Amino acid sequence: MRRLIFAVAMLCGIGLVAAPAAAAATHNKAGAAAGWLARQMADGERFEADFGGQKFPDQGLTIDAIFAFAAAGVSDANAGKAIAWLAKPEITTGYVGSGTEAYAGAHAKLLLAAQVRGKNPASFGGVDLKASLLSLLTPSGRFSDRSEYGDYSNALSQSLALLALDRTGGAPAPAVAFLAGTQCPDGGFPLNFGEATCTSDVDATATVVQALRATGDPVNAGEGTAWLLTKQHANGGFGFGTDAPNANSTGLAAQALAGHRPAAAVKAREFLRSLQTGCAGAETDRGAIAYDATGLNPSTAPRATAQAILGLARVPLSDLHGGGRPQAPVLACP
Numbered sequence: 001m002r003r004l005i006f007a008v009a010m011l012c013g014i015g016l017v018a019a020p021a022a023a024a025a026t027h028n029k030a031g032a033a034a035g036w037l038a039r040q041m042a043d044g045e046r047f048e049a050d051f052g053g054q055k056f057p058d059q060g061l062t063i064d065a066i067f068a069f070a071a072a073g074v075s076d077a078n079a080g081k082a083i084a085w086l087a088k089p090e091i092t093t094g095y096v097g098s099g100t101e102a103y104a105g106a107h108a109k110l111l112l113a114a115q116v117r118g119k120n121p122a123s124f125g126g127v128d129l130k131a132s133l134l135s136l137l138t139p140s141g142r143f144s145d146r147s148e149y150g151d152y153s154n155a156l157s158q159s160l161a162l163l164a165l166d167r168t169g170g171a172p173a174p175a176v177a178f179l180a181g182t183q184c185p186d187g188g189f190p191l192n193f194g195e196a197t198c199t200s201d202v203d204a205t206a207t208v209v210q211a212l213r214a215t216g217d218p219v220n221a222g223e224g225t226a227w228l229l230t231k232q233h234a235n236g237g238f239g240f241g242t243d244a245p246n247a248n249s250t251g252l253a254a255q256a257l258a259g260h261r262p263a264a265a266v267k268a269r270e271f272l273r274s275l276q277t278g279c280a281g282a283e284t285d286r287g288a289i290a291y292d293a294t295g296l297n298p299s300t301a302p303r304a305t306a307q308a309i310l311g312l313a314r315v316p317l318s319d320l321h322g323g324g325r326p327q328a329p330v331l332a333c334p
Helices: 029-039 059-072 076-086 089-096 104-116 129-134 155-166 173-180 202-214 218-229 247-257 262-274 301-313
Strands: 048-051 054-057
Touching: 029 059, 029 301, 054 089, 059 076, 059 089, 059 104, 059 301, 076 089, 076 104, 089 104, 104 129, 104 155, 129 155, 155 173, 155 202, 173 202, 202 218, 202 247, 218 247, 247 262, 247 301, 262 301
Parallel strands: none
Antiparallel strands: 048 054
């Protein structure tokens, strides 16, 4: 994604790892993408950000991969390794914050990942993720960061919080009402809260409508979905503002449209497949999904592929569950 999902999530370039000889072949586009994504993980368990030769853990992209594997129903062995890595105390607290620092989006995203993988969120990496997330709920209903660096919580973090809490006894009504109340006059939802001009955003709207559906607000979710349709390009893709369509935005939009606007969802999936490296590409690239039509870029392909899989697989965030096939498949080619 051309922006960070949360302030702590960063793009990274990962070296290619050869596919194991015993990898199963698949004609399923989502499965092939998930297999490629798994082979980009360091030690088969994590993604890392590289800044000037120094590597840092990229928990956000690693969680994106867990969601992608669950949606595609493959690469479950890698998903298991990834959640175990995320549960290391230093990795958990390095992401959600510690001491006086606590980040709403990171808590919400990691809580959802723990649930998808069937882990106990009350004791994950030494943190009670649910209790810690609820401690960030403000009187307005907004989940806000507690940080000396400012509050970077937004529509994505609020939506993930609702989706995660809905799985554990229900999301707080004020939090649902707060998110619904951020809707712009055109029916879409903004990424950032409290701006002078409400500007609807494709990525935010695609995630918000999934959260509102899950928490019992089909009316506002329906209006957001209708707004998404107005932003679909002729080739089926979605972009940011006036930008050309990209895999990240299209993957999220296709996921939100699936089962609700089937014709538009089909067009979005066709666009995603047009960005996927097929049998004519290098063997190590097959299954990967480029960020846009300019071609495969190793620095953006992992996140583009992870989010594109969500649209290709047609499984909403509320229905993600681990336990798929353990292997990371390869694209079946003649």
